[in-house]
Amino acid sequence: MLRVCALYPDLLSIYADRGNLLLIERRCAWRGIGVELRSVGLGQRLDPDEHDLLYLGGGQDRDQALCARDIAEVKRDALHAAAERGVVILAVCGGYQLLGHSYRLGGESLPGAGLLDVTTVREEGPRLIGNVAIEVELPQADGPRVLAGFENHGGRTVLGPDEEPLGRVLRGHGNDGRSGHEGARRGNVIGTYMHGPLLPKNAWLADWLVQRALGLDEPLAPLDDALEDAAHACARRAAGVPA
Template identity: 45%
Template sequence: MSWTKGGAKLQLKIGHLYPDLLDLYSDRGNVIILEKRAHWRGLQVTVDQISVGHEPRLADYDILVMGGGMDREQGIVAEDLQQRRENLQEAVDAGTVIVAICGGYQLLGHYFETSTGQRIPGLGILDIVTVGAKVRMVGNVVGEMDIAGVKHNIIGYENHSGKTMLGPNATPMMRVIKGYGNSGEDKFEGVRQGNIFGTYLHGPLLAKNPILADHMIELALRRRDLSVHLDILNDDLEHRTNAKLYKRLVEAK
């Protein structure tokens, strides 16, 4: 389709939240993938870095990305996010796509309770709670996710000690085929709540799963135009790589 409107290119505005504090396992790679795949389709893309002391209106962004971090950095972010709760809720209500990885995922929930019993309040935007476990859940993950009515194999990497439980208003992002996922018990990974995608998968996730990146871009553009459908890119190499990883991780004895 044409990516111009009134002679001007359609725009995609991405906000990268706390890139200086939350960037475990190259989580910033997710921002790069979103930017590149939009550029390759002729979209005009703007990426802003938003950290402590920056106070833009978050509803002005089409996509917000937040990664994971160490305990100290997550504590700084948790305190700062409390000051942004209404700002972020406004973005949620406006249909902004939010991608929250690991610690970012946990901080959007009701609370995180450490293994010693300390309860750190979250924003309560996601209907989840997280409790610290004594054993870390580490390794490659393969899941099955429904994207626009079609099931796709999603591949990523997890490293977390928090066990996340979903409430009635949150839907699992995918079913776990290999790995731990949210808790290591319910065989679900991540959460999908409206246009929010919360997940423990690093990798970066969107480099390994471009179909998911495109889904997020399309949802973001549809905030303004429901008729938007992305042009198809030549992803033969990406599809072969995904299939090879699936075979190595799931089918290999």
């Protein structure tokens, strides 16, 4: 049984985040792995021991500010305890910014969970928008792999000196359009700007997340992924990095 919890799904789901949850849910079901999907919203307590995988999506500025304050006041300690326990946390776009130290927007600085050593600033200048492909090396994965998706963010995110990016930008902007870094990863905590959504374009990552969340030594049993593989190839072509 995989226990999945979406944080603030009514506020942080602007970019088709449902697609990510649907990939996890269906791929588990096809393998006979039960999935329990819960959600925790504003003001509600998060129990760090009740979940195997936490998901945070993206939201509009106003909604993201509400979540930032709630994380600081209500959920910060629980998030740290969950990460400590090895719970998989996947945070996309706005959710990624919320896992860092802070997000500065004009005169305001939104607090973050501080789970990733990153800071984000909304700079003057265009939003970073377009198809993106990155190369990642994950533990228990078979060598370097490619993730393809779509990015659309006004914030520029910079990693602290000891923080590892999720991957290296092959095409696209990544964290800030300059560093060549995309996302950040610390153990099972992953933040990324890649949506599109991320998992339907990279079904293998959905399986990797489930394997880590369940603490399995071996990869999950393979499925017939002809359509998923074609979708991955299509997203890579769109980003200019054909397989």
